Amino acid sequence: MFFVLITTNIGAQNTNRDKVLGLVIGNIIDSTTGKAVEGANVQMRSLGATKAILSTVAGKGGAFEINKIPFGYYSISFSFSGYGTILFDSVHIREDRFDFNLGDIKMYPSLSEMAEVVIYNEKPLIESKDGAIIYNVGESALSSGSSTSELLKNMPLVSTDADGKILLKGKEPKILIDEKPTELTSQQLADLLESMPGHLIEKIELMTNPPAEYANEEGGVINIVTKKGRVGxxxxxxLVAGTRGEASLTGNVSYRTQKLVMNITAGTGAGRVVGDGHSTRQNFYADSSNALLTANEYNNKNLRPNLRVNMDYEFNKRNILSFTGLLNANLYDNLGETSYKNINRFDELYRYSTRSNATDGGTVTESASVSYTHKGRDSRELLRIISALNFGQYDNTRTFFQQFLQPNGAPTGTDSTQYQKTDNRNTSWDIRLTYNKPLNKAIILNTGATTLNSYFHNTLTTTVLQKSTGELINRPDMSNDFKFNQSVHSLRAGVTVSLPQRWRIVAGMQADYTGIQFNFIDHINNSSNHYWSYLPNILVRKEWKAQGLNSSVSYRKTVRRPGINQLNPSIDYSDPYNLRFGNIELLPQLADNFDWTFGLYKGKYYVNFSAGYNYVKDIIQSIRTLIPGDKTQITYNNITDREEYEATIFGGYTFSRKLRMNASMGYTYNQYSKYDREVNRYRNGSTYYASVNYNYMLSDRITFEGNVRYNSIADAQGRSRSSIKQNIGVQSKWMNKQLTVGLLLIDIFSQQQFNRTTYGANYTLHSVTASQTRNIRLSVAYNLLKNKKKVSAQQQKAILKTLQ
Incomplete structure (x- = not known):
């Protein structure tokens, strides 16, 4: 109701201004020096007209803006003393496309009065190119008011899981920034994306059928391409603050010359997550049954400072050197309280205890990457070398205090105190080489090589407090010290063949060698594994440009290698009735993926449909098994094969210049063998997700945004469901658009809840976890350097005349 009133009130005040609709922005720079051309004249004419109907001059930084433009076709001229005139031949401002960011307009020093005519090729906001879904963020003048994270969440087929991890078509994708992979944890990546302002992003590419270099990524690839920034x-x-107890402060500085581009983003954020949960586990034995009831509450606090530095140096148009440095940290203080009640088959309480888990620690990740790009005289020839080095450390101390009680809750005088200290150091480095060579007009040879090396040293020390003496007793049986090394080397080769009538074939082969080594200090459980993976891929694509249609069929083989989290043998004793640990014997998961896609893009609307079949082998799955002592152990196993049938659809519609909406849905059905269903009690099941997003622009200064999402995920032993997540936001700009104020309502109607049901061979488990996600968040952003515009009286008169 509050937003309806605001909309009605402001809408009434803007009735007259709705007569003029369009918006064009950009920057004017010198082509030779890269400096801003301040004072350059910008004039818009209706196609065929001789007089300008709208005009302005470029201000500081070469920036210009013309708004309140009636719909129609226009030519735009850029002129300044000592420079040749630049003329854009045709820009179509219309209901379904009214905001244009022309980017950098390069003017050339000249004494000639002849105008250089530039044919302007418009890019749609969302397009499909070579099988990738591309959101041209730089084409929208509204992108300056959003973060990169917010832009990502508005993409079709993108959702988040219960931990906030970004998913593409229900699977975790590889995230690239400027075509460079980010080897970060999900939380560090989330911090980075939140700290990157949306106006720095040129476009976002979703590749569900990724290029051969990333053919082993089962979740596809998301590539975020940043802008070079304005001159100067x-x-x-x-600044962001919310009622849930979080706050963050982030700053960004950009500097650009003709050859050098530098961006620095730094900030820190503090947060708090509060929630609770409960579970019921029914255990079945040969001659009896019992149950375990748990109830828990948690309060987790964190502090996350971060820094990102990016520099690009362009030696010339064919050779570019780039550097990116990153520092992410997460300092946390978590506290959880859990009660355990053991119930016999007569529903009588026979054991009762409470447990307090306190965790204090932090993670720090430092990374640096350097890339060199060479473009041949033929624009299709490309050589790129990317090298990255990452350092990480993870330290925490956990204190477990368990107290045993009488059935009525009275203390028995028996308790235990346990301490676990974890010290983890990790280093990784990688080198990636890509070389594309055109053999003729129709065929391009694609080759590449990658080497990725990771090193972990993990030390876990467990001690138990002896109450009688007050001493801490070491527990070697609950401690370990190991080193883990993993090396991945790959070679790939393929071809891209362009055929008449817009047919294209892309085919290739990638060969991966993976080596894994565990070394324990006692030298008893040392383990190693080495294997090759061969990953063929082929795609056939056809486009009907006049009709706005495209379709493709593809096959690719993917590999999912077990990571350190799945392999780490350290036992997590935070829950004495549910022990967790990794499995050093895991094998890689391989899958054969077959996909068909169909897309239609028609001005106001677009729709894309895909269907697929996947045959997955040696599935890496978290499996819970009942063991003696009324406990379960949770570890990762390679289970047998699975068939997956999937379908997705997404689309969008521009209702008017003010309102745009898009929606996406996905469905996957998992089918296990008869043996697995009958012996291991694995269950066939479906995963589905859906999202709806809208953007309502009341004016060029006031915007409403919102999205609704839902996930339901099936695995071999059951199902996890999340409740509907809602975001409603309003953003307004003040002080010549230098100041942006936003209000975001998160889960205002219902809080987030995660339900899970697990079926084992001799137990069933139902658990519910709820987080206090309801939040009202206020954000304030200010552009530190103001671009002032000088408008003459004659120009003001011309603008006012069009508003009458």
């Missing part, structure tokens, strides 16, 4: 020095500061 610019900056922005962002």
């Amino acid at each position: 020095l610019t900056g922005r500061i962002n």
Whole structure:
């Protein structure tokens, strides 16, 4: 109701202004020096007209803006003393496309009065190109008011799981920034994306059928391409605070010359997550049954400072050197309280205890990457070398205090105190080489090589407090010290063949060698594994440009290698009735993926449909098994094969210049063998997800946004369901658009809840976890360096005339 009233009130005040609709922005720079051309004249004419109907001059930084433009076809001219005139031949401002960011307009020093005519090729906001879904963020003048994370969440087929991890078509994708992979944890990546302002992003590419270099990524690839920034020095500061107890402060500074581009983003955020949960586990034995009831509450606090530095140096148009440095940290203080009640088959309580788990620690990740790109005289020829080095450390101390009680809750005088200290150091480095060579006009040879090396040293020390003496007793049986090394080397080769009538074939083969080595200090359980993976891929694509249609069929083989989290043999004793640990004997998971896609893009609307079949082998799955002592152990196993049938659909519609909406849905059905269903009690099941997003622009200064999402995930032993997540936001701009204020309502109607049901051979488990996610968040952003515009009286008169 509150937003309806605001909309009605402001809408009434803007009735007259709705007569003029369009918006064009950009920057004017010198082509030779890269400096801003301040004072350059910008004039818009209706196609065929001789007089300008709208005009302005470029301000500081070469920036210009013309708004309140009636719909129609226009030519735009850029002129300044000592420079040749630049003329854009045709820009179509219309209901379904009214905001244009022309980017950098390069003017050339010249004494000639002849105008250089530039044929302007418009990019749609969302397009499909070579099988990738592309959101041209730089084409929208509204992108300056959003973060990169917010832009990502508005993408079709993108959702988040219960931990906030970004998913593409229900699976975890590889995230690239400027075509460079980010080897970060999900939380560190989330911090990075939140700290990157949306106006720095040129476009976002979703590749569900990724290129051969990333053919082993089962979840596809998301590539975030950043802008080069405006000429000169610019900056922005962002402050966010919410009622859930979080706050963050982030600043961005960009500097650009003709050859050098530098971006620095730094900030820190503090947060708090509060929630509770409960579970019921029914255990079945040969001659009896019992149950375990748990109830828990948790309060987790964190502090996350971060820094990102990016520099690009362009030696010339064919050779570019790039550097990215990153520092992410997460300092946390978590506290959880859990009660355990053991119930016999007569529903009588025969054991009762409470447990307090306190965790204090932090993670720090430092990374640096350097890339060199060479473009041949033929634009299709490309050589790229990317090298990255990452350092990480993970330290925490956990204190477990368990107290045993009488059935009525009275203390028995028996308790235990246990301490676990974890010290983890890790280093990784990788080198990636890509070389594309055109053999003729129709065929391009694609080759590449990658080497990725990871090193972990993990030390877990467990001690138990002896109450009688007050001493801490070491527990070697609950401690370990090991080193883990993993090396992945790959070679790939393929071809891209362009055929008449817009047919294209892309085919290739990638060979991976993976080596894994565990070394324990006692030298008893040392383990190693080495294997080759051969990953063929082929795609056939056809486009009907006039009709706005495209279709493709593809096959690719993917591999999912077990990571350190799945392999780490350290036992997690935080829950004495549910022990968790990794499995050093895991094998890689291989899958054969067959996909068909169909897309239609028609001005106001677009729709894309895909269907697929996957045959997955040696599935890496978390399996819970009942063991003696009324306990379960949870570890990762390679279970047998699975068939997956999947379908997705997404689309969008531009109702008017103010309102745009898009929606996406996905469905996957998992089918296990008869043996697995009858012996291991694995269950066939379906995973589905859906999202709806909208953007309502009341004016060029006031925007409403919102999205609704839902996930339901099936695995071999049951199902996990999340409740509907809602976001409603409003954003307004003030002080010549230098100040942006936003209000975001998160889960205002219902809080987030995660339900899970697990079926074992001799037990069933139902658990519910709820987080206090309801939040009202206020954000304030300010552009530190103001671009002032000078408008003459004659130009003001011309603008006012069009508004009458």
